[in-house]
Amino acid sequence: MPMAHLLINGVLREAADGRTFPNVNPATEESIGVAPDAGREDADAAIAAARHTFDNTTWSQDHQFRAHCLRQLRDGLYAEQENLRQILVQEAGVPVALTHSIWLDTILDAVSYWADLATSYPYEVQMSSRATLAGVTSQRTVLREPIGVVAAITPWNYPLPLNVFKLAAALAAGCTAILKPAPDTPWSGTALGRIIAERTDIPAGVVNVVTGAAPRLGEVLVQDPRVDMITFTGSTGVGKRIMAAAADNVTRVCLELGGKSANIILDDADLPSLAAQIAGVCAHAGQGCALTTRLLLPRSRYDEGLAITQAAFESLRCGDPSDPDVIVGPVMNATQRDRILSLIDKGKQEARLVVGGGRPGYMPVGFYVEPTLFADVSPDAVIAQEEIFGPVLVVIPYDNDEDAVRIANNSVFGLSAAVHSPDTGRALSVARRLRTGTVGINGAVWLAADTPFGGYKQSGLGRELGADGFAEFLETKSIAVPG
Numbered sequence: 001m002p003m004a005h006l007l008i009n010g011v012l013r014e015a016a017d018g019r020t021f022p023n024v025n026p027a028t029e030e031s032i033g034v035a036p037d038a039g040r041e042d043a044d045a046a047i048a049a050a051r052h053t054f055d056n057t058t059w060s061q062d063h064q065f066r067a068h069c070l071r072q073l074r075d076g077l078y079a080e081q082e083n084l085r086q087i088l089v090q091e092a093g094v095p096v097a098l099t100h101s102i103w104l105d106t107i108l109d110a111v112s113y114w115a116d117l118a119t120s121y122p123y124e125v126q127m128s129s130r131a132t133l134a135g136v137t138s139q140r141t142v143l144r145e146p147i148g149v150v151a152a153i154t155p156w157n158y159p160l161p162l163n164v165f166k167l168a169a170a171l172a173a174g175c176t177a178i179l180k181p182a183p184d185t186p187w188s189g190t191a192l193g194r195i196i197a198e199r200t201d202i203p204a205g206v207v208n209v210v211t212g213a214a215p216r217l218g219e220v221l222v223q224d225p226r227v228d229m230i231t232f233t234g235s236t237g238v239g240k241r242i243m244a245a246a247a248d249n250v251t252r253v254c255l256e257l258g259g260k261s262a263n264i265i266l267d268d269a270d271l272p273s274l275a276a277q278i279a280g281v282c283a284h285a286g287q288g289c290a291l292t293t294r295l296l297l298p299r300s301r302y303d304e305g306l307a308i309t310q311a312a313f314e315s316l317r318c319g320d321p322s323d324p325d326v327i328v329g330p331v332m333n334a335t336q337r338d339r340i341l342s343l344i345d346k347g348k349q350e351a352r353l354v355v356g357g358g359r360p361g362y363m364p365v366g367f368y369v370e371p372t373l374f375a376d377v378s379p380d381a382v383i384a385q386e387e388i389f390g391p392v393l394v395v396i397p398y399d400n401d402e403d404a405v406r407i408a409n410n411s412v413f414g415l416s417a418a419v420h421s422p423d424t425g426r427a428l429s430v431a432r433r434l435r436t437g438t439v440g441i442n443g444a445v446w447l448a449a450d451t452p453f454g455g456y457k458q459s460g461l462g463r464e465l466g467a468d469g470f471a472e473f474l475e476t477k478s479i480a481v482p483g
Contacts, residue, residue, distance in 0.1 A: 004035045004186060006042060006211065007193030009049035010204025016041040021213035023186055026093040026330040027321055027366045035186035038210040043178075043220040046208035050149045050176040051226045053205030060146045060174035063119045069202045070115035070172060076199030077108045077164070080191065084160060087187045092159055093330040093367075094284055095321040102447060103284075107161045113449035114172035117470055121173075129483055138480040145475050146174030147252065148228030151221040153180045153242070155234045156332050157287040157389075159188035165464055166231050167192070167207060173473035175229070178208045180218055182234075184332050186211040218242075225249045229473065232256070233289075236387075236413075236458050243461075254462035254472045256289070256454055258387040259415030262408035263292035264430060266401065266421035271305050274420060277443060278393070279312040282371045285331045286391035289459075290416040290438065294384060295395045296404050302397045306354070306375055309395065313355040316371040316391075318363050330367040331390055337367040340390035344372055347383040351394065352376045379407045387413070401426070405433045414456030416440075437463075 004023075005012035013036075014020075020034035036042075054060060077084070085104055088094040094103050127140040152166040163179060170177045181189030193209035196202050210217060222230055222245045229252040232242050236257040246253050263281075265274065281291045297305040319326035331337050337359075344357055356372030369390050377384050377394040384394050398404040408417060416438045421427040424441065431439040437455040438446045447453065452468035454460050463469045 004033065004190040004211070005194065006036045006038055006046075006190070007197055007207065007209040008042065008046050009208065010197065012194060012197050015039060016045075021183070021186075023091050024184075024333070025090050026184075026332055029334075029365060029367070032090050033187075035190060035211045038212045038217055040216070040220055042210055043217055043224075046178045046210050047149065047221070047224050047226050049205035049208055050178055053203060054146075054148050054176040057203060057205075059176065059203060059206055063123075063174075065201075066172060066174060067115045067118040069200050070111055070118065070168060072200040073168070073196060073202070074108060074111035074115065076195040077111065079199065080195055081105070081108065084188075084191060087191055088160060089321050091187050092156060092185050093321050093332065095319075095323075095326045095329045097324050097327055098284055102161060103158065104160060107164060110449035111164065111168050114168040114470070117467070118172040118174075121467070121470065132480070137483065139483040141479045143477040143479065144471070145477060147473055147475050148175060149226060150175045150177045150229045150231060150473065151180065151227045152177055153218050153221065153230065153232045153234070154182060154189070156182035156184040157284065157289075159185035160192070162233050163189055163192050165469075166233075169464070169470050170231070170473050171202070171206065173470055175473050176206045178210060178221060178227075180210055180212070180221060183211070183213050219245070222246055222251070223248065225251075227251060229254070231464075231472070233464075239460065254464070255460040256462075256464055257415075257458060257460040258413055259289045259291070259455065259459050260294060260385065260387050260411050260413045261290060261292045261416040261418070261436065262294045262296055262404075262411075262434075263418040264296045264404045264408060264420070265298065265301075265305060266404075266419065266423075266426065266430070267298040267300050268422055268426075269420040270422065271301065271308050275308050275312040278309050279316060279371075281393050282313075282316055282391040283327045285318075285329055285369065287331060287389055289387070289389075292416065292418045293388065293393055294408070295393055296398050296407055297395060298404075299397045299399055306395055309393070310354050310373060313371050313373045313393070318360045318368045318370065328371060328391055331369055332367065334367055336389070337369055340369050340388055340392065343383060343386065343388050343390075344369075344392060347372075347374050347377075347381070347392070347394070350374075350378065350381040350383060354395075356391075379410050385411065401430055405430060409433075409435045412458045415459035416455075
């Protein structure tokens with residue numbers, strides 16, 4: 001794989017002090033190489049470059065050129081597709097089978113959506129001439145303008161898609177950006193920076209990529225008054241700290257945070273057909289904020305549903321993510337593994353352990369956790385309320401549709417949900433009462449470039465994707481003239 005470098009003001013380079021940190025493969029616990037360990041000097045240079053380019057070039061006004069550059073980025077991603085696939089498997093532990101879906105293959109052409117939006121979005125809207133609240137007849141124009149310099153801070157569970165989604169939307173809107181990938185997945189950021197530098201006409205300073213081993217790098221970006229917006233995906237706890245730090249400069253934040261989503265199986269559902277979908281919460285070792293990790297089964301069919309779920313979980317095995325038959329790879333690191341195991345131990349005190357519950361003995365090396373199933377879980381149990389972010393499913397019984405909605409909404413989170421019933425109208429009725437940002441009915445998938453994604457409550461602020469996600473990177477200006 002090519003050497004990892006920072007991208008600052010159009011130059012691929014090492015950290016100013018030459019420091020690096022190891023990039024560890026979670027499946028082997030071994031270093032696969034190093035990444036630059038950027039410090040304050042590097043972060044300052046990246047912010048200065050983004051600020052200068054936004055303030056002193058035509059990047060923010062030239063919609064056609066931005067679209068051209070984004071299409072080049074799309075083509076560059078396709079050209080490097082296999083290299084990117086190996087990066088995801090090796091540094092993030094993403095099972096290679098999953099890279100043929102939203103982890104890589106199916107997201108690359110999504111860049112075309114933002115390229116098109118860069119030129120088609122209604123940046124200027126003429127309002128009708130009418131008397132204003134002050135009694136003066138005026139012609140008014142509403143303008144949408146890029147917000148400025150964006151700091152994009154991304155997680156390790158979907159590293160490449162989120163790097164691409166955040167950068168593509170920000171660039172399409174006319175912003176400049178500093179991307180800070182998670183320390184566990186630096187190459188998904190540095191590879192993107194190299195593609196931008198080598199395969200696109202994106203001007204120097206428009207995109208800057210800085211990697212670092214410690215949280216200090218993100219703190220510098222969040223606290224700098226030259227940064228106009230922070231877009232962050234990660235845990236709710238870190239999101240709260242970012243929001244608090246951003247308050248000093250009243251910096252805009254867009255936060256996509258945690259989830260504890262419910263999968264509601266209505267009493268008329270075809271349970272046997274749902275086994276694979278239910279077990280899908282263990283894909284990529286359950287490291288997904290929108291995964292439906294609370295399974296709500298009707299009491300009238302509880303035993304049947306639990307037996308089907310148990311069989312599905314017993315068929316799952318952890319494995320080497322480079323094996324095309326594996327969907328349950330390692331969790332990201334030892335800290336994450338130990339946290340998951342601690343919550344599993346708590347679950348053993350609160351509910352009935354049905355499957356798993358520890359480290360798989362057949363995978364002695366790597367940060368693996370067994371697919372784990374708990375039954376008879378109280379809606380208020382810790383394992384039903386806290387985001388575990390591992391291959392763990394809790395099963396909760398309910399009495400009727402109203403009870404299911406109540407239990408599903410009994411959470412500080414509100415990111416996603418699923419509802420299953422052959423009666424689509426009934427399923428829609430349940431879905432409309434859920435306090436979540438997305439709902440999939442009968443396996444339908446909401447994730448698409450043109451569909452807003454985000455959460456209610458402590459699952460975040462703002463939206464990614466779609467025109468709503470694009471608008472997060474825009475300011476609104478109203479101008480009035482007599483007439």
